[in-house]
Amino acid sequence: MDIILLVLHVFLSLGIITLVLLQKGAGASAGASFGGGGGGSVFGATGASNFLSKTTAIFATAFFLNSLVLAYLASHRDVKTDSVIDALTPPAIEIPAEGLSTGSSIEAPVLELDVPAADTSMSIEMYKTTDSSSESDIPTPASE
Numbered sequence: 805m806d807i808i809l810l811v812l813h814v815f816l817s818l819g820i821i822t823l824v825l826l827q828k829g830a831g832a833s834a835g836a837s838f839g840g841g842g843g844g845s846v847f848g849a850t851g852a853s854n855f856l857s858k859t860t861a862i863f864a865t866a867f868f869l870n871s872l873v874l875a876y877l878a879s880h881r882d883v884k885t886d887s888v889i890d891a892l893t894p895p896a897i898e899i900p901a902e903g904l905s906t907g908s909s910i911e912a913p914v915l916e917l918d919v920p921a922a923d924t925s926m927s928i929e930m931y932k933t934t935d936s937s938s939e940s941d942i943p944t945p946a947s948e
Contacts, residue, residue, distance in 0.1 A: 809874055816867040823860040828853060 806874075806877060809870060809877070813867070813870050813874065816863055816870060820860060820863045820867060823856055823863060827856045827860070
């Protein structure tokens with residue numbers, strides 16, 4: 805029922821938008837007095853203004869009544885909470901762990917992996933540079 809009314813609501817709103825856009829504005833009649841055409845109309849010599857305005861009024865009335873019905877249905881739902889999120893998700897249930905007392909400790913399992921040890925055969929001497937420069941080779945800044 806709600807889905808049908810919502811779909812009807814969307815169609816009514818699109819119909820109102822279309823009908824309003826099809827109607828001529830208030831300043832459109834001034835152009836007809838200066839030689840603007842308007843006699844060649846599908847709806848007769850008076851134009852479509854009478855038909856479109858009546859159809860727009862019917863659509864607007866249906867839209868208004870549909871809005872009232874949707875508001876009434878939304879206010880009379882059987883929801884036990886004020887929050888929409890709480891209504892969608894069930895409450896969390898706490899399940900106590902079995903076999904554990906408050907004073908017991910839990911030991912984590914130890915994983916035994918066959919990881920090769922690091923190669924310690926390289927010495928630090930290998931990383932030292934063999935450059936013959938020393939600190940005395942660095943020039944001192946000139947003093948003023």
